[in-house]
Amino acid sequence: MRSGTGRAYLLFKYAIYLFMVFFTLFPLYWIVANSVRSSAEMLSSRLSWFPRQFTIANYAEAFGSQQLFISFRNSLIVTGCTVVISVLVGLCMAYVFTRYRFRGLPVIRTTIIVTQFIPVVVFIIPLYLLMSELHLLNTHLSIIIAYLSLSIPIGTILLSSYLTDVSVDIEEAAKIDGCNTWQLFTRIIMPLIVPGLLSTAIIMFVILWQEFLIAVSFISNEQLNTVPLFLTRYQGMYGTNWGGIMAASVIISVPGLFLFGLTRKFFINNLIGGVKG
């Protein structure tokens, strides 16, 4: 019945797909290619598609430096703690926003949204002074606290949209069946928004993993460097070690990808569950 339009449509679909694949992947290929290009070749002004001379020096150098692992550890600690706490707090707040209605709530909701508007630059000096007074400079805690202020609003906003989709009827039914608020939360709501929770967690993770300004303001001790601070060692005053920084970038993408890969199963499970039901 629709085979005529079908073929043209299929061609169109594949063309767009190929373009999107190229658009997304080529720069990635370029980054990886440059990370293994020899430094002599890096100095030529017309870099060819395919490196002519290979070297793993950049990767060896990155792995050889202790700083890489130290910064990984610090970033994991800081980002991990923040994400876990933010998701929980964000969920709580989103729940209130979507299930309750009392005076002052819209104001609070707007406040949360407005926090996203403020450029981080604004916070730097006042926060530095605050942390200095509290003697929290050069600690993980100061960064975690600052990061929480970034990610809790994000979590609240994103989870609100997921929660609005969870039908209130289910909750009503559960309440009638005798669930208290806690059970309601853990047994009914959580499972339904797992993909939402995971998307949100991933978004937070990626944003915090790359956060630079706050980290560089609070940290001056090499032992506490986070990953973005680790990357600055490749940027000198007169030139950047592009081969090195590309290799380092590839390496630091791994944790995020790893966690992302782990969560894929949840999306698939949810789909199957949905269809069955």
Place this chain on the structure above:
Amino acid sequence: MNVKFKRMIAPSLFLLPGMLIIAVVIFYPFVRNLMYSFTDFSILRRDAGYVGFENYADILAEGVFANSLKATLVWSFANMFLLILFGVTMAFLLRAKLFGSSILYFLLLIPWIMPEVVTGYTWKFLLNYQSGVYYNLLKTFGLIPGDIDIFASKTGAMLAVVFANVWRSFPIIALTTYAKLKTLSADLVESAMIDGARRWHVFFYLELPHIASTLLSVSFLCFVWTYNAFGIIYVMTGGGPLKTTEILAVLLQKIAFDQFNFSKASAMSVLAILVLVCIVATIYLLLKQAAKRGMRNA
């Protein structure tokens, strides 16, 4: 009275920790920042004196702010349009499960994780006059008028930074929209098509409404983040050529960190936030109007 209060306890407790952190870490610095903007505080004048709106007047008087505002508007809207276009397209393509799409899905996260410095430089290099891969490709397709250096042209430079940012950020929209799209039962779509609905209608009346709320939240966040994003522009054009890509965030960065004029930077940041609030409010009202009209027609 008592019952009402009791019912408020749970939600209040839920809200408290979050609000506390936000109050301490965001509002306290922001208010302090606001105070700075009314003084002539800078590294040079520690005993800051109240100067009223002088900082604001200074900024608005220079043509620089107006120019920056224009650049910001172009940047933000161009970005949002392309981000949504690319993001939603990718979400649908992923759902179609064409060859290699599971690998693609996995790799989609990387543009976003890549440090802005690397992204900016990569795109700059790819678009380089004569030696850039993309430059040559675009030339082959006849998309480059004459023998020009993209970064020396006002529109060229803006397009370059916009596309670099779109490459970096569209995965967020693609992934979240895809996750939401997947929850739309395939059966529903099948049955609609079998009933003779045209593809376009299925999209507009079935799929779009389903992903609408998620798309809206994520797009909103993306818009705000893009508005404040200076990393890529800083690396690719430094605000040039002739300040055409110097968006408010880049200008703010320069004033704050190159010139240490903190009070001016504070005033600048307040203005930038005000502009953003106006834009968001306008869009919100427009959408509300459109929704109302949609309801009326339905």
Place this chain on the structure above:
Amino acid sequence: MDKSINKVMGKMDVRKRFRLMLLALAAVLVIGGCGGGNGGGGTTAGNSGTSGTSGGDSTPSAPKTETVTLKMLTQEAAAPVFEEVFAEFMAQHEGIKIEIDSVPFDQLNTRAISASMAGNPYDLMEVNHVDTLAYIKGGVIQPIQSYVERDAVNYESLIFPALLEAGKYQNELYTIPYNTDTRVLAINKAMFAEAGLSAPKTQEEMLEVGKALTKDGKYGFVNAMLRHIYMPVYEQGVFLAARGGHFYEIDANGKAVATIDNDIMKEYFQFNLDLLDIMPKESLTMTEDEGRQMFASGSAGMYIFGPWEYTLIQDAAVDYELALIPAGPAGSSGSTSGGYQLAIGKGSKHADQAWEVLKFMTTDPEMMAKIGKLGLPTAPEAYNYAPFNEDKYAIFKEQLKTSSLPAPPVENYSEVVDKFNEYYEKVLFKNMSVEEAVKQAQVEVQKLLDRS
């Protein structure tokens, strides 16, 4: 309603996995945290930084004099240099420990200012010479004039006098320059030999030579002309310096006067425009690395070269030699210098000890050679020590004789430079004529200078 209940029951698996993942994450955090080191809860002073001691005081035996711990702020690249020198100092001076806080170079100012505002200033710090006056007037650093006089140190004879100027204010010395730089002209030997040309001695010659070399996809000269706001004043500013020009000067009354609307400046701007004809088209938008790549791959005949370039192009194919910056019509070469200075923080509780460290580093030529490693040493005597006694530094030492700061820094130096650069950019993009640009720039720059 039934469907939803089933949905819920079907999620049991998912919940378990979810819990598992949370557990895994918790495990990572715990293991990571236990991996030793400074997991949350340390305080500033206690954490061992990157220098000397391991975690605090290392004198276990009888308490003699109290150990004083000094904190120094440096840029990341300089930290190893100072560590080495401090190790020597600490070996000779028991009772004084020095800890280094290092930050990326573009965060140096923010950090110094923040620390000062927080009432916890660094005892020692390095300051970019362009910011010295801002720091002095902002109360971030204190004068060392009294120490200098007390210990009878004659810096005029120890250090290139032109470089000391940046650290003086109202006849008091505040900072000591510890590293500097200068720029010379790099020549692509092969290209020149092929064309039968030799290094240009004047800027006019440079244009002629460049024209002869600009053919077949190669260019006479390359430089990333607009890569940062200091270009017209520093990197390209070498040509202005060789013409004896400055974009502003301090007159006899100590007032800053813009010197832009004059013939020297007009000729300098015109020279830049003429240079564009012998440069690749993308020079206006290229990054520093791209300019370097062009010269390193042998596609350009001439390039502005500083001592940092040695390591950056060491793997390059090009065979090059260095020459002095071509002279202007006045007939002498010239170049620009920048660099970093050492200072004592205002409000430091250990200023006396900080001075001892400062004196230790800056009065011994061998020490100066060590700390000058990031650029060029600021002490003429230091060039007798390795690695600066090597041939490759001879040209820089020579150029330093005619090299100076573009102008004595004023408080809002970066704003002034930014404004000047604005007009320079307009001229280069042919957005404004040279005449018009110098006229407007004169007015605008003077306005900014009047504010300081």
